[in-house]
Amino acid sequence: MVLLLAAIIQSTVLAHLVVAGVKVDLVLLLIVAWSVRRGVEEGIVWALIGGVAIDLLSVGPFGASVIGFGFAAVLAGSLGPVLKQVSVLLPLVLTPLTSVVASLVAALAMAALGWPVPWPATVALVVLPSAALDTLSMVVVYPLVSLADRRPHAPDWSV
């Protein structure tokens, strides 16, 4: 339900807050934050739900966001325990990485289905600005997710 609401907020409220031609990917930030705190398994479930919510509201191919968020969740859930000890670094290091991965994988999925994807412009005008904006926004989102996450933690994901 949280992810569904986040997708709707991303489509309505956050549409008015466009920076450098891109919007904050709130659903991705929630997925990444939750994956860091809860591990890969729960992150994948969130990625599935969040991806479906985004794809329902988007004209893009259904499933592209699911794949993109899935890769981001695996990345965040794997690296999260390693960086968790230095919490200040966490949003600054993981977020741009997961944002770039999610965007590129979703764009690859679109290209595989025949959607036109001008790669240089996509990277320069969408992927990188999106990563920068998501990184800034994660400084706000991650503490909120931490506050909301009050259940006992699952066992650490060991390398």
Next chain:
Amino acid sequence: MLTRLVYLVVILVAGALILALSRLPQVQFIETIAFEVLGPVEVGVSIPAGRLDQIGQTIEGIGQLRAENARLRAEVDRLSQEAVLLPELQRENAELRAELQFQQTDPQFKWITARVIGVDPSNLVHSIIVDHGSRSGIVVGMTVTTPGGLVGQVVQVTPNTAKVLLVTDVSSSVASLIQSNRAKGVVNGSRGGQLTMTYIPQGVKVQAGDRVVTSGLGGVYPKGLWVGTITEVHQNDVELYQEAKVQPAVDFGRIEDVLVIVNHLPTSLH
């Protein structure tokens, strides 16, 4: 490490399966039903979201209001109400005048006015969601415009909502012509929300400021809708065609209401 690889493979396979199944009519039907459920929620959230722009405009007027403060004190209660109502009345007035002018310019069009209740949450595609659907007579393929210019095309419809692919999306192509010299070309969306006109014949004089309108070729969009204005021309004698950058006629960042033309369908759908 192996487990992580397994997870990645699972995601790839699951995602590929979803992408493949998404083309089945049965799955698209389920997707339509689910999107129809989200529609009313989008409408509810979009109302406060739209107020953000109005707050910005109100702040700009504070400087002028201060100069008239003494006079306004005596009528503060009445003017407080008018300050809320007036921008809406002015906006509605301007929109109605624009629609009337649009009707007089193109009397053959019949349209439905629809409100924009959301935009595409993905940064990779450009689309909007409007609050009218098949119940209002909207079908896939209909042209969406404003009195100010072309917006895009309806690509998905539920009973109460519709998704519109904007002309600025990279997958959008509009058969167009330059109004001054009737040179034909194709306007494509590009990253960054701009438009590019390609296949402009060599030898035709094209300059910044030239207006671009739909040509009607291909039967997708009706003829004569304003697409944008040329801002930059790339001409090279060794190339077959010229290319130009086009500033969209519509400010997609501020669009609130659109007109869905209901008496024109792409010829491929007839």
